[in-house]
Amino acid sequence: MSNEEQKFSDEFINAFVDDQLTPEEKAQVYARLSGNEALNRQICELRKTRDLVQLAYKEPPMPTRGMATLSAGRKIGLGVAAGLMLIIGGITGWFLHQPSPNQATSVAQQAPGEDVPAKVLFHVSDGHADHLKNVLDDVEELMKHYRLSHQKARVEVITNGEGLSLLLAGISPYAERIQKMQKEYHDLTFVACQNTIDRYQQELGFTAKLLPGVVVIDSGVAQIMRRQHQGWAYIQG
Amino acid sequence: MDVFSFLGRTREDKARLEQHRLRLYRIAYAWTHNAALADDLVQETLAKALRKSSQLRDPNAGDAWLYSILANCHRDHFRRSRTTEEIDENTITHESTPEKESSDQQVVLKVREAIARLSEGQRQVVTLVDIQGLSYLEVAQILNVPIGTVMSRLCRARHALKDLLGDFAPKTAADESKIRRIK
Numbered sequence: 482m483s484n485e486e487q488k489f490s491d492e493f494i495n496a497f498v499d500d501q502l503t504p505e506e507k508a509q510v511y512a513r514l515s516g517n518e519a520l521n522r523q524i525c526e527l528r529k530t531r532d533l534v535q536l537a538y539k540e541p542p543m544p545t546r547g548m549a550t551l552s553a554g555r556k557i558g559l560g561v562a563a564g565l566m567l568i569i570g571g572i573t574g575w576f577l578h579q580p581s582p583n584q585a586t587s588v589a590q591q592a593p594g595e596d597v598p599a600k601v602l603f604h605v606s607d608g609h610a611d612h613l614k615n616v617l618d619d620v621e622e623l624m625k626h627y628r629l630s631h632q633k634a635r636v637e638v639i640t641n642g643e644g645l646s647l648l649l650a651g652i653s654p655y656a657e658r659i660q661k662m663q664k665e666y667h668d669l670t671f672v673a674c675q676n677t678i679d680r681y682q683q684e685l686g687f688t689a690k691l692l693p694g695v696v697v698i699d700s701g702v703a704q705i706m707r708r709q710h711q712g713w714a715y716i717q718g
Numbered sequence: 719m720d721v722f723s724f725l726g727r728t729r730e731d732k733a734r735l736e737q738h739r740l741r742l743y744r745i746a747y748a749w750t751h752n753a754a755l756a757d758d759l760v761q762e763t764l765a766k767a768l769r770k771s772s773q774l775r776d777p778n779a780g781d782a783w784l785y786s787i788l789a790n791c792h793r794d795h796f797r798r799s800r801t802t803e804e805i806d807e808n809t810i811t812h813e814s815t816p817e818k819e820s821s822d823q824q825v826v827l828k829v830r831e832a833i834a835r836l837s838e839g840q841r842q843v844v845t846l847v848d849i850q851g852l853s854y855l856e857v858a859q860i861l862n863v864p865i866g867t868v869m870s871r872l873c874r875a876r877h878a879l880k881d882l883l884g885d886f887a888p889k890t891a892a893d894e895s896k897i898r899r900i901k
């Protein structure tokens with residue numbers, strides 16, 4: 482019995498307990514288990530140790546700040562987010578009330594000099610046709626303004642969530658208009674979020690087909706953060 | 719984090735992130751036994767993960783990827799402040815176990831104390847395997863060590879734990895038997 486037992490190294494028995502062995506290897510252990518009390522006890526003790534470790538960290542103590550006050554923090558965060566939303570909404574609304582060139586000018590002022598291109602991103606996460614039309618109107622106004630004022634500019638329309646429908650072939654109500662805009666303005670890019678595309682596939686079994694010329698990035702949110710780090714102006718489309 | 723959800727993350731994404739946060743926190747706490755530090759490490763890990771999310775091509779590798787970021791943050795932290803940071807703090811060096819504490823709680827503290835006594839490499843391996851249920855291969859990738867090292871560290875860690883914990887459960891039994899003999 483002890484000879485047989487020695488054939489299994491401790492590492493091997495651990496791997497058995499952790500279910501890391503191939504079915505054949507597991508079968509070898511099972512075959513030896515019957516009548517081998519020492520092996521049984523070893524496995525039992527390893528399992529017990531593992532269970533104890535699991536138990537010890539099932540409910541780790543939460544820090545007094547941060548995690549423990551997470552719900553409160555989240556509420557504050559939501560409040561801040563809501564506040565930001567109001568501010569952005571207010572500013573956007575104010576711009577929209579102005580004659581279009583003013584809106585464009587105010588965004589254009591993001592660019593500190595003539596040589597430095599203005600960098601603006603529109604974030605589209607709402608898929609309603611009216612909403613999408615407003616976004617495209619805004620983008621077009623802005624592009625026209627930059628052209629008229631001979632200012633260099635890069636504009637990205639980043640879509641995720643329901644906003645992706647703007648760029649889906651066969652679904653977008655403005656497919657032709659987008660293609661026209663792409664031809665007209667070379668510094669204008671339409672961007673689709675791969676995460677959203679994946680989610681459509683997983684949850685709805687729907688394979689997204691994008692309009693020609695649309696750029697796909699890993700994640701809309703990540704792209705927005707990258708752009709903001711690079712100093713792009715953010716407009717909630 | 720709320721900024722990200724505000725920028726268009728769905729509720730499911732957010733729930734997933736919170737789950738990640740708790741799982742990461744559990745491991746970070748098991749490594750450091752310091753709630754505030756563990757929280758900081760998790761925060762840093764998630765922030766790095768969001769910054770580097772473009773590097774993640776295989777979404778299924780997400781979990782292991784997050785833990786490898788955590789392992790890096792943990793290593794960097796102790797590299798930065800090796801002289802000033804003490805692993806043992808508050809809960810581990812508790813002076814007494816009051817009667818009102820349930821026996822479960824005593825076991826929990828005892829196990830945490832035992833884990834804290836392991837070498838760092840052993841502690842990382844045993845917590846990732848036992849608490850997180852990761853495969854040896856995943857742990858090897860996370861910690862950037864050969865799989866054989868994972869196996870030997872795990873083996874030694876469990877051996878040490880058995881020794882550390884083994885003398886607490888049977889000890890009371892032995893004490894009891896002594897008392898009985900006196901009677």
